[in-house]
Amino acid sequence: MADSEVNLAKTYDAIVVGSGAAGGMAAHVLTTQGLQVLLLEAGKKLPIEKELRSMEWPYDHPHRGALPPDSHSITFNEYTIRRPPYGPGFEKSKHLYSYIGSTDYVKNIVVDERENPLTGTNYAWVRARCLGGKTNIWGRLALRLSDYDFKAKSRDGYGENWPISYSDIAPYYDKVDLYLGITGVKENLPHLPDSIFQRPTKLNCAEVTLKQSLQKMDRVLTQYRAGVTSEGLKHNKYRSRCYGRGACERKGGCDIHAAFDSPTGLIYPAMDTGNLTLRTNAVVREVTVDPQTGKASGVHFIDSQTMKDYAVRAKVVIVAASTLESARLLLLSKSRLYPNGLANSSGHVGHNFCEHIMGPGVAGRAKDLVGKPPTLDDGRPGGFYLTRFRNLAEKHPKFIRGYGFEGGSGSTMFPHGTDSHGFGASFKEEVRKNQGAYISMGAFGEVLARYENYVDLDPVVKDKWGIPSLRFHYKFGDNEHRMAEDMKETAQEMFEAAGFEIVHVSSRVLTEGWSIHELGTARMGNDPKTSVVNQFQQSHDVKNLFVVDGSAFVNASCQNPTWTIMALCWRSCEYLADELHKGNL
Amino acid sequence: MSTRDPIDLRQDRRQWLKSSATVLGASLLPLPALASAKQQVETAPPAPQAKPPETKSAGRFFTPAQHALLEELSETIIPADGHSGGAKAARVADYIDQVFHESVDDSQKSLWREGFRLIDVMSQHYHGKSFVDASSDERIAVLTVLSDNDHMTDLPEVRFFRELKGLTVRGYYTSKIGIHDELEYKGNRILQDYVGCDDPAPMP
Secondary structure, three states, rough: OOOOOOOOOOEEEEEOOOOOOOHHHHHHHHOOOOOOOEOOOOOOOOOHHHHHOOOOHHOOOOOOEEOOOOEEEHHHHHHOOOOOOOOOOOOOOOOOEEEHOOEOOOEEEEEEOOHOOOOOOOOOOOOOOOOOHHHHHOOOEEOOOHHHHHHHHHHHHOOOOOOHHHHHHHHHHHHHHHOOOOOOOOOOOOOOOOOOOOOOOOHHHHHHHHHHHHHHHOOOEOOOEEEEEOOOOOOOOOOOOOOOOOOOOHHOOOOOOOOHHHHHHHHHHHHHOOOOOEOEEEEEEEEEEEOOOOEEEEEEEEEEEOOEEEEEEEEEEOOOOOOHHHHHHHHHOOOOOOOOOOOOOOOOOOOOOOOEEEEEEEEEEHHHHHHOOOOOOOOOOEEEOOOOOOOOOOOOOOOOEEEEEEEOOOOOOOOOOOOOOOOOHHHHHHHHHHOOOEEEEEEEEEEOOOHHHHHHEEEEEOOOOOEEEEEEEOOOOHHHHHHHHHHHHHHHHHHHHHOOOEEEEOOOOOOOOOOOOOOOOEEEEEOOOOEEEEOOOOOOOOOOEEOOOHOOOOOOOOOHHHHHHHHHHHHHHHHHHHHHHOOOO | OOOOOOOHHHHHHHHHHHHHHHHHHHHOOOOOOOOOOHHHHHHHHOOOOOOOOOOOOOOOOOOHHHHHHHHHHHHHHHHOOOOOOOOOOOHHHHHHHHHHHHHHHHHHHHHHHHHHHHHHHHHHHHHOOOOOOOHHEEEEEHHHHHHHHOOOOOOOHHHHHHHHHHHHHHHOOOHHHHHHHHHOOOOOOOOOOOOOOOOOOOOO
């Protein structure tokens, strides 16, 4: 599908900045409503038909799937001891990627760190600049939030409530479920509402063992709720149903698009309406303002390849560049009218930055599965999700909020257990016999939204395009570290109770940013003094400016954010279209 | 080996230093735990010809002798058995040779050249013959010394062994023999239905 030419003389109904989960959804909803939309993506338009190669055997790849020798992805230790933009220590590496870019299948999706420096506190900032952004490689766990999250302040007194309740967003979760497809099993949990699920895949034997053991503790393990269509989608010709061929762990995307990605799930259908103009390689550097009205008038962008600068106009500007890039763009958009950046009269842009803490977890072996004939265990979109159990009915003495575990079990294309001691015939036999018996899980916990965790613009450092870099002032706090202790302890207890042989218990907290769930830098609220956007993700200050990605989250909850980002965006864009028709923008 | 006490590598290697000092000189001295890569390069012996005569070797980086040694080392780490072929059949040495042919990491190349030499020094010390000439049990005995002491990462032969094992494992389990014959991997094909495990009714 070829990009259409941007018409620089035209005033579009809406410009959408960013083409990931939020930008793709904005393009879908607004073009369906008949609006003329210009979608700007900073990265390239990858030929995803060639780029996503989840079915390639490693022996058919020149480097067995590894990065080329001149490329390197940053490790946990390097994040801890090296400083961006990663000069000394990395002289040999021509290209440098974030930790997720550790295979040849992901490297073209994520940015080169050197072209996109950051400063300040350590942060494993994963950025995907290409059409579809991070949705090309997302983990696919698609969870809803509940009033335990939206009204968390009412429960424990911390932070702020969201200006919406579950009932406001539930119809939009339903729309997302039906339009994009999701697999899972109904559990009727008040803290983790069910979706409208397509056919689920079964758990495997070790997972059933754990599930049954957890039932005695009143804890719920359910099938991985995957943003994957298992039955197909009649309205979408670009996506196949999942036929469970396995090897989904490569993280290199789903080349049959059974797993949701923004290009095939949202953008291609939006182009088919005839109302969408797509411009890739468009690095937006400023949202422009009409000095007479104070309203947004369009954007300036730089062509990432030619470095040429462009100005385009629209009636409405929708920022969906990802939580941190959206905050950066608002802060960059300074003018006489808005000296602190656009939509920032509250001073809250960049603040209340939150995410998920991860690292603690456990790996073990189900002894009864050792030596059993191999089974296909990775022929499904995911393993299991162990739902939150802390601070629901009872109050934990050491921390507030909660965490859940993502996990899985069984054989994989590259076997577990090769890091065990020894060599020779016994080592080989052990790897073979144990391969299907492995089970592991890792926790994702809520990082509290705090005003003092924030990003701002670095006064000196700029990116490849001369745009000021983000500077991080962000650290996990005491509540997170106490929660991480508990994650490790409960993980071990639960595996022991299930009768698993413990192989490894991890208490190590991974670098800030590792979860790739950054949220909250332009939070929503009813009070313009303490929030950036209203419940429809509309700027309090600038009526025709919307910020529709994860930056509007009031807290991080412990559930993965993608499905909520899209449900909120759908709701906001319906409101936007309605207001535009009424002439209120 | 299993009935003996593990050999303390740090003590034993003093004797190799004596017997092979004239050959190897300073390269056998243990490096400080945080030795810089630069230092390794400086103390390593001069590099052999990077490209061996093309008619003689399957490899592009390692000499024919190094390639032959690498084949035996990798096969000792993952041997053929009644179930499937080993590292040799899976051409792991060719895979590792390619990694080094393309590598831009000079300190790693030096470490491996040194590692190959040290393996033969050890084999001579314990068995009076080179690793390639040693019997299967004798080869296992040499690698057992390194494996039993694999926490001594300041020693170049230990670092070499760890890298050797890592690349052998990677090369083997990403090969056709490793994936299909050894592990009998069932995935990456169209599945009618995921078999999984029947989930009994919830407990009362």
